[in-house]
Amino acid sequence: MDDRKLRVLGAIVTDYVATREPVGSKALVERHSLDVSPATIRNDMAVLEEEGYLAQPHTSAGRVPTDKGYRLFVDRLATVKPLSSAERRAISSFLAGAVDVDDIVHRTVRLLAQLTRQVAIVQYPASSSATVRHVEVISLSSDRVLVILIDSTARIDQHPVTLSEYTEDELETWRGRLNAAVAGRKPQQADAALAELAAEPEFDEAGLGLIVAALRTMLAYDPSNEVVVAGMPNLMRYGASYQQAIGPVVDALEEQVVLLRLLGDAVAEHPGEVTVRIGQENPYVPLHSTSLVASEYGSDEVWASLGVVGPTSMDYSSTISAVRAVARYVGRFLAEG
Template identity: 55%
Template sequence: MSDDRKLDVLRAIVEDYVATREPVGSRALAERHALGVSPATIRNDMAALEESGYIAQPHTSAGRVPTDKGYRLFVDRLAGVKPLSGPERRAIQSFLDEAVDLDDVVDRAVRLLAQLTQQVAVVQYPSLRRSALRHLELVPVGERHLLVVIITDNGRVEQRTLELAGPPDEGVVARLRVRLNVAAAGHRLADLDEVLSALPDAFAPEDEALVKSVVGIVEETLAEDSEERIVLAGTANLVRGGMDFSHSISPVLEALEEQVVLLRLLAEMSEDAAAVSMRIGRETQHEGLVETSFVTTGYGADGTAVARIGSIGPLRMDYPGTMASVRAVARYLSRILAG
């Protein structure tokens, strides 16, 4: 649609419907918005928008409401993202700065975003495959076990316990720890295969079994699907706003419980070129989410996204405000991980 005036009418319909939850008529648009045309002209524009599938009439004698297609055009043509106020930004920074570790950071971020948007917040844990190794620790535990601790640059910690055939040689363990950190620290975990495969050759034949076991458990850990972990908060917000769903809130809640659905959407949205990605209504390709929209963006240290954070709400959501909140929390989350 190239007609700027019709786009202004659509924008006004979306804004009014989000604010009032009521279908919007031409007279209300003429009174509330400086569109510069008569109600009759607005009615003609609304008829054209309806014919093109951007708005619809929910029932006879009612005003119009945006369709999925209308929301998509509105979002795609947004002039900018509504900025958060100074107090809001300071509150976000102060709340997240108090976190003590990665789990605490993720927990705080998801609760904060749910509070800001009054919707469901989703935070995906940082991916091991996209992270860099900060430190690898080997800790003998008892006589026949070795604790392998992998610490990434974004603060993620993975622990594995290796069962040995006999007591580990502490000198070999110390040398292996040093060699692992010298060779691998700072490298992306996805690129460590070559570094790790060369390590056994640097040790005496009698120590190769231990070295290969440690290398094997590290490779096994890195090969796991490390994007399985997501955290949700604010489900009660959707329940409180249940009137936004035409039938029942149950399909939405059931879809949110299926983490594989959210993980698929997050993976798809990570491929989008836009800084803030969105799936509106049927774009989610899941029947339980057809009356919702999902807004996400990436976060991570050094400008590299290692996971995503987002908000799920009804189609009738405050898109500029939700986008601003998601971006703001992601930005502070990235700063903390980079610190």
């Protein structure tokens, strides 16, 4: 494809993203410095349509990009729109107040939805080197306690446990035994230590046993099997042309397994880079009207993925820039934490 046809395709993508209306040759000549006549532009548009990069919704209408056209446009993006200094400051300050991993994930997904005005998806990070930092058992009432597990990545998990009865002295003893068994150990090692504790002859099944069972459940939990979604209302801003697709898209975005597969497959294609999957490149049929822009985030020891989903007519340059920037900021924040 020659440079002029690439410029025509790029101009049509740019105008269609901005207006959501089919683009005609006259509008291209008026809005872009293509230095050729409308007749030449019409010929180029006809060739691009014949080759599958453009489509004509109606006989008298202009053209709209196809998935193939968007793919070529994204692959030939010479520059990604840089974030403004205000946007960079907003990212930094938005994340600066986070107190733990859960807070980081929820701040990140809200931030990404605001920056891109798309639906944001953030996977919880998993740490290959996480260890148990501390176990706390707090009295809630005469027959209930709260078991709290804190790991070295600042992830906090908690589970209420109902006991028949207990004393404060027993709680103190149990805290000491539990922390002696699991503190400083990886989850699998900590679980094995708790199993050994439960096998001791004098083990208290009714009290400490219930607390140990809750802890083992928390240790078995893999946070990377969970994603958080924000920005669903952003789908509504694309107008009537996208309304029919919204229902299936929303249903798909509510399926954790689907989202994990989407993110995992996408970032596996180009590790360390921002990946863009357009339309039917997505393996899940209800999402064929959308594009996914995804990236890994984290460090060598704490890793996960994030991204945004929106109509194929999204602003790819700005979206890629935002996803890349947020992934880098969050990764740096986790590494420093």
